Amino acid sequence: MLSTEIIYKIILILAVFTVTLVVALYSTFAERKVAAVLQDRYGPNRAGPLGMFQPFADGVKMFTKEEFIPGNADKQLFILGPSIAMLTCLMTGAVIPWGGDLTIGDYIFKLQVTDINIGILYLLGVVSVGVYGIMIGGWASNNKYSLLGALRASSQMISYEIAMGLALIALVMMTGSLSLGEIVRQQDEGLANIVYQPLGFLIFLVCAFAETNRAPFDLPETESELVGGYHTEFSSMKLGFYLFSEYINMFISSALIATLYFGGYNFPFQHSLGIEGNALSIVQTVVFFGKIFFFIFFYMWVRWTIPRFRYDQLMKLGWKTLIPLAILNLFITGIVIGFKNGFFN
């Protein structure tokens, strides 16, 4: 029993790991394709059919580039930076429920690596540790542009973490649970959380954009002001790690948005379709990935549509708009919950 469980978990972890990497790999390709569509051009179409092998070509290019560490850089930290960035973004996948239960023989397998009862706190913890990858990398390069990029990135991430946390607290107040599995199950019984938390969703969405350093909040790496931001000095696979971690973050945060606010792997009328058991679970997983891909597309759509913020605008948005809004949201949620539980009678 125990060994089956362990073997299954290992397989699941590897599967999640692989899927994350593959999705991130193809996100790079998708990004270029989406950009091309939005700008009315072709995009990459030479490598393989429809350019499908382009990501592998990019990967090979990254790997074979010269490994270069600047003379004044702090060598250990220079290597540590990208590693932490990669590590933290891969850790988040562990608590996301990817689908319903699978029943094989006597065993029930959950499509979730671990359903800890503090899932949301785990997420916040991992996200807050994610800053270190950028900070350490930018610091270790010993380059002014890198340092500025890292400073920008870290202050941006710290600032938006607050609003994100407040939005999540409102959600937690509503669901009464910190476990992601439980939150998804509740959305199966009732409506998706977006119905109850529209403002919270908007805040979370904006913060997710800022946390992943994606446009329109990609100030840490504004090429027109800061050359390449915190990864100016990085090359070869270390640069690859940084770029890749950005796409992984995008994937994971899309998955989170879907899980927290759009019912996770649930979809409307799923119990009246006449399928159940393993078949339903598989359909659910497919639907879940559909939602994720939509949000990834949304990320790209925004990137190629909205211009970049100025830094003071970014900070103003974070501190003077989002945080008060998040507090307002918290307040309203509290009052509504109070009414429902009869505190005011």
Add this chain to the structure above:
Amino acid sequence: MEIIKGVPLTSYILLCSMLFSIGVLGVLYRRNALVIFMCIELMLNSVNLLLVAFSRYYSDSNAQVFVFFIMAVAAAEVSVGLAILMMIYRNTKTTDIDALNKLKF
């Protein structure tokens, strides 16, 4: 669940005493205000760990709530402390506490 088999409470007390002493040592040993401050955080951290161990020993949640307050205070202290350091750095361009010696007997 994971119950700590065979780890006596005394081990935790000793661990925390060592961490605390290292923190004190750091405060006395270093001259850089930033590092001194980190060592103070280390001291608070050892207190937190000891409280959690005691809380487990007495099966009492009060100690864990106390840890909560210590964390809150540590965060508040850090924000003020770093603001002080920044202010001093603006004036003196150093964080070495020996550079500040205007007030001597």
Add this chain to the structure above:
Amino acid sequence: MNEIIIVASLGILTLLAEIFNFKKLILPLVVAGLAANIVVGIMEFDLASYYNDADTLRMIESDLYAKCFMMLLSIIALVWVLVNYNFFSDETNQTDHLALILFAIVGGFCMVAYTNFVMLFLGIEILSIPMYVLAGSNKRSLRSNEATLKYFLMGSFATGILLFGITLIYGSIGSFYVYDVRMKTASVDFTITPMFTIGVVMLIAAMAFKVSSAPFHFWAPDVYSGSPTSVTSFMATFVKTAAIAAFMRLFITAFPTAIESYKNVFFILIIASLFIGNIIAVFQTNAKRLLAYSSISHVGFMLLALLCLSEATSLKSLFFYTTAYSFTTLAAFLVLKIVSENASGDDDISVFNGLAQRNPLLAGTMTIALLSMAGIPPLSGFFAKYNMLFMALNHGYLWLVIIAILASLVGVYYYFKIIIAMFTRNSTDSTAIPLSLLQKSLLVLLMLIIITIGWNGWVFNLI
């Protein structure tokens, strides 16, 4: 609890004043609020002895002790705000200063009324954090910077020690409630373990640090002399009163029986404070440093009350001593502030030269204050010291009384140094020092308080 709510709301009101732009009104509002707080407190005073609010869930207790010290702290705070009216005149920082002071007052209230170590710890921190900031409120001055850094680093270090002490006591008792601690330690089968001893000693060390008792005093002279004079006077009066009250409360509520086991620690604290405070003060040329060392020596006297906890008069003596000490110190700092502002911020003792000719009211107040500190009858300082020593004598510490008297004789010397400077030396600058009406009335008021509160012992018998 009411006091805490009133003052905290005043603090928030102050912050709102910055947003909604009624800054001109805020200082009168705060003064009125603090006065209202005192009135409410006095009206509730009779209730205090049996008023034990259950809804505060054994975290804060409004017993007579807490009530008396809260009133004392409120009055000190009100007088301090009036005395330092111009500390808030700077438009850009006015609300910051005021809000920080009000929050610090909340911390002080928590410290005198706690019944749980969490409240003690939070109270100390709420009091300390604004003080760290205010000590550095003169941002361009290197002396102020140094003061704030030293205060901050040593204060946080002491907090660490305090917490370790609390943790070890929790480890041996199993509760943070002071009355649980008392019950456990008073029971027959309680044996003092090494863990408990270390915990109590660490707690004593941390509290001794907060009251700036020698040998944990080393921060006080630097911080007192580096901070702006207004802030120094707050530290020397409000903070010290709150800290000593918290220290005392620790022993009357948590370990009333343990004091006998740790009296050697107190001997060291008292003797060191008396001697280091008085002897080093003799060599000071800076008035603020001198007052700092003198305050250390006063702590030595105050700690006598803790040592003789079982005497019936110990609480009364401590309360009277802190009252007399606080008003005396407020008066001394008010004069020092006016004089040193007149000498463009110089706070050397020489600024007092010839003060009697330049402004007799200032010189008179300073003389009364210094004589009271030295313990000359019939001023309140004399009665304060007399009560303390009488109590110690009753408790059988004749040798300690002799040491204390010897040490305070040294004190007379340096207090007289200033008095002589005021009356016999000639100043380089002989222009008269102008005083506003508020300052004049405050000086007269403080002088009256110093002279009269010792008579017929009504303050003494309040508690």
Add this chain to the structure above:
Amino acid sequence: MITQYLFYFLTFTAIFCALLVVFSKNPIYSALYLIVTFFATAGHYFLLNAQFLGAVHVIVYAGAIMVLFIYVIMMLNLNKEVEPHKSNIIKIAATVCGGILGLVLIAALRETELGEITEYSNNGIGLIEKLGNVLFGAYMVPFEISTVLFLSAMVGAVFLSKKNIH
């Protein structure tokens, strides 16, 4: 058995990195080692079944406090060894003081007969529901009072860092 190994591993990591915090020349290395120490402590929390505190510990200490530290180090650009050469006497004195304190603590607390934690089974004291009930029940007043602490820290930090117009 495995928890015992974990305990020793985490303990070793915590103490080793704590020593490195003190003895690293470069402040940023001190900060990074401190982060590792914090993670080791968080591991201890999880071992002690205080998951909630463990997670909060990571968020607060590693995620907020140490980020601020590193941020300040970066802003001040303390890249080089800023520490001037201190006389060895002070260093030796400090080491002796710290060592004596450690020895005294260990010698005195070593004797504590409190038994093992094993006997006290898991009754969920570290779980968030239980903690929430205590925090918003018995500790309501301190919880509210701590808001004053945060306000004063906020006002203080802003006050110290804003530039005065003189």
